[in-house]
Amino acid sequence: MLTKIHHVGVVVHNADEAMKFYRDALGLKVTADRVIEDQGVRGVLLEIGGSEIELLEPTREDTGVAKFLATRGEGMHHICFESDDVDAELDGARAKGIELIDQKPRLGLAGMICFLHPKSNHGVLVEFATPVKDGHGH
């Protein structure tokens, strides 16, 4: 069962520049900031209430995030729903015939994560996440 909005992903050219607004001006606390090598992105999570804003800066040109930035520019990229059991969510989506990007959950900035294909939701990229106990998949 999806319990809440875990985060919204925002693709940016430069996370340091973006943090001038989200961290410095809004006063949001950074809870994670690291490069995810296999995805070719630097991800920064900023806490806001029970959810987070995730800034995504591409570190390579051959990634989906880099292509999004090149074609659409900066802006909202995906929405992540938190679940107690990301495996069950993925199995449930598969059973409904929903097209998937990830066939099984993998470790991401938000914990164990998986993405549904945006075609399944009229173009909106949806992520499921189950946070891991030591926080943010570290």
Next chain:
Amino acid sequence: MAIGATHIDHIVISSNNSGAVAQTFADNLGIEIKRKMIRPGTSAQLAFAKLQEVVLEFAGPPQVNPDEEVKAKLWGMVLAVEDIDAAVADLRSKGYTVGDPTKAVQPGAKIATVKGGTSGVPFAMIQYNALPIEGASA
């Protein structure tokens, strides 16, 4: 000083058919669409779901073309703040262009839009209980 943001109040998903997109989210993700309405003034068709403190707002045009492919995208977000006048003054003091707070669609609420500097995200702040609710007894 921070702006006193308490949580993400709502995330807007824009489309050419808000009813269809909301129904897809309901079917695929199991979220409940709690309310539908026509926005006063623009006649935009809106549908709403809520997960804990965050509202998903599905927004679309008044008229739907049934022959058109349904397309949606994550559009913008609104943060709830404790004192919108103070939040607006704070962001302006930091060099951001922020519109004057105006009466929001939500009863008793005031909303202000940040114009630029948000990494491509249409961005606003909302304060509930900022105005007397019309029709309510004192």
